Amino acid sequence: MQKTFVKLGAAMRAPLAPALAPVAALAAMTTPAEAHVKWFAPYIVGAAPRPISDTLTNSWFWLAIALVLFFFVATRLVERTPAGEIVLKGFDKVSNPLWLRLDDFVRCVIGAFFVAIFAVGGVYLTPDLQTPAEWVSWLQLLIAFGIFSRRTQIFSAAGIILLWVLALRDYDIFHLLDYLALGVAVAGYLVLDASKNPEWRKHRFEVLRWGVAIALMWSSLEKFAYPEWFYPLVVEKPFLTFGMPRDVFIPMAGVAEFTMGFGLLWTPLIRRLSAVALFIIFNAAVYPFGRIDLVGHALIMAIIVAIFADPTREMHFLPKLKLPLQAVPAGLAAALVIIAGSYWGLHLMIYGPEGRVTLDGEQMATHRPNAENPHTGMVTMVPADPDKVAAAKTAYEATMADMHGPMMDGMAYPDPDAAFVLGMIPHHQGAIDMANVVLQYGQDAETRALAQHIIADQELEIRQMNAWLTARNITPGAAASH
Known part of the structure; x- marks a missing residue:
C-alpha cells in the first residue's frame, strides 16, 4: 500500500501543484471560522x-471575488489539458475504495447522525432548533434504524x-431555508437510493x-447581511481572524464559503477541489467549536x-x-444574483423594509448552554465577577x-444641520463602543443581541452621515475653526 501511494504521488506531483492552489488559498481564507454562527451566538430573527x-x-x-475567479479559471485551464485528466485519475485512484x-x-x-442527535435530545435536526417534545428523539432513532434497508429508507x-415541517412550524421560515435545502437533499437521496429505476437512482x-x-451559498450570505452576528465569536475567539481586521475577514470568509458552494456545482476538477477545501475547513472548525460543531x-462533511x-x-x-x-465569472455572477436576490427579496417580503425586531423570547433563536461554548443559550442572570464588573x-x-x-465640539458648528450631523457621529460611535463593551463583558443573550443590532445600525448611519459631510466639504472637527 505504501509503494502504491509513493508511485501515485510521483505521478501526480507536477500537475497537482497548480490544481491544488485553489484549495490552499480558499482554505486559508476561512479556516476555522466556518462554524454555523447561529449555533453559538444569539441572533434576532x-x-x-x-x-x-x-x-x-x-x-x-471584490478582492475576494477576484482571487476566487483567478483560482477557478486557473483550475479550468489545467482541467482542459492532459494534466487535468491525470489529476482527476489520481483522485479516482485515491477515492476508488470509498x-x-x-x-x-x-x-x-x-x-x-440521527443516533447522535437522539443522544443529545431536545433538538429537531440542528443545535439551535430545540424542542421539548420527547417523542421527536424517538422518531430520530427510528429514522436511523430505517436507513439500513432499502425497503424502509423511504x-x-x-x-x-x-x-x-415541525421545525418550520416552530421556528421562523426565513432562517431555516439553508437547513431545509440539506434536509430535503438527504431525504431525496434516500428515496432515489431505494429506487429500482436506474435512471432515477x-x-x-x-x-x-x-x-x-x-x-x-445561502448561509454564507449571513456574513454580509448580518456581520454583527459574528462579532461575539470574534471577541471570544480572536484567533479566528488570523490577525486580520474583523471587517476584512468576515466578507472574505463569506465569499470563500459562497464560491466553494458554487464550485460544487461546476466542472469535475473544480467540484472535487472545492470539496477538498471545504473538508479541510469544516474539520478545522471542530476543535475550537467542539462536539456541537x-x-x-x-452530514455536510460526509x-x-x-x-x-465521485469520479463521474x-x-x-x-x-x-x-x-x-468565460462561463466561470458568468456562472458565479448568475449564482450571486439568484441567491442574494432571493435572500434579500424574501426577507423584504416576509418582514418588510424595516424588519421586525422585538426583545421577547420568540424573536430570538434559542441555544443550549454547554461546557464547550458556555456563552451560548438564553442565559440567566448570575452573580458577576467583581474584576469583570470593575473592568x-x-x-x-x-x-x-x-x-x-x-x-460637544460638533454641536458648536454654526450651521444647525451640520451641527446635528457633527454631534451625532461621535454620539453614535459612543453607542457602538458601549455595545462592544457589553459584548466583551455581558452574558445576557438579549442585551448581547441588542448590542449587535445597535452596532449594525449605528455603523450604517455613521457612513451615511460621513457621506453627507463629504458632499458638503465639511470634515469632523471643523466646528473648532468656526
Whole structure:
C-alpha cells in the first residue's frame, strides 16, 4: 500500500501543484471560522439585513471575488489539458475504495447522525432548533434504524421531512431555508437510493451535492447581511481572524464559503477541489467549536467526502455552458444574483423594509448552554465577577469620555444641520463602543443581541452621515475653526 501511494504521488506531483492552489488559498481564507454562527451566538430573527449595497461597495468583497475567479479559471485551464485528466485519475485512484462502498458510507453517516442527535435530545435536526417534545428523539432513532434497508429508507426520508415541517412550524421560515435545502437533499437521496429505476437512482449523489451547495451559498450570505452576528465569536475567539481586521475577514470568509458552494456545482476538477477545501475547513472548525460543531456538520462533511469520491465526469445541468473559461465569472455572477436576490427579496417580503425586531423570547433563536461554548443559550442572570464588573465600569466610563468632547465640539458648528450631523457621529460611535463593551463583558443573550443590532445600525448611519459631510466639504472637527 505504501509503494502504491509513493508511485501515485510521483505521478501526480507536477500537475497537482497548480490544481491544488485553489484549495490552499480558499482554505486559508476561512479556516476555522466556518462554524454555523447561529449555533453559538444569539441572533434576532426579524432584524433587517444590511443593505446589499454595503456588500457591493465593499472593496474586500471584490478582492475576494477576484482571487476566487483567478483560482477557478486557473483550475479550468489545467482541467482542459492532459494534466487535468491525470489529476482527476489520481483522485479516482485515491477515492476508488470509498466510491465502491459510497452508499454504505453515506447511509452509515446519516444513521450515526440521527443516533447522535437522539443522544443529545431536545433538538429537531440542528443545535439551535430545540424542542421539548420527547417523542421527536424517538422518531430520530427510528429514522436511523430505517436507513439500513432499502425497503424502509423511504419511511426514513418521510421522517426527515416531518422533522423539517415541525421545525418550520416552530421556528421562523426565513432562517431555516439553508437547513431545509440539506434536509430535503438527504431525504431525496434516500428515496432515489431505494429506487429500482436506474435512471432515477444515478442522480442520488447529485441531489446531495445540490443540497449542500445551496445550503452553503445561502448561509454564507449571513456574513454580509448580518456581520454583527459574528462579532461575539470574534471577541471570544480572536484567533479566528488570523490577525486580520474583523471587517476584512468576515466578507472574505463569506465569499470563500459562497464560491466553494458554487464550485460544487461546476466542472469535475473544480467540484472535487472545492470539496477538498471545504473538508479541510469544516474539520478545522471542530476543535475550537467542539462536539456541537462536529455533530451539526456531520452530514455536510460526509456529503463533501462523497462529492470528492465521485469520479463521474458527466454533468447533467447546463454542461455545455460550463465548459468555456468565460462561463466561470458568468456562472458565479448568475449564482450571486439568484441567491442574494432571493435572500434579500424574501426577507423584504416576509418582514418588510424595516424588519421586525422585538426583545421577547420568540424573536430570538434559542441555544443550549454547554461546557464547550458556555456563552451560548438564553442565559440567566448570575452573580458577576467583581474584576469583570470593575473592568466593564472602566470601559463604559472611557466610552463616555471619548464621546463627550467631540460631540460637544460638533454641536458648536454654526450651521444647525451640520451641527446635528457633527454631534451625532461621535454620539453614535459612543453607542457602538458601549455595545462592544457589553459584548466583551455581558452574558445576557438579549442585551448581547441588542448590542449587535445597535452596532449594525449605528455603523450604517455613521457612513451615511460621513457621506453627507463629504458632499458638503465639511470634515469632523471643523466646528473648532468656526
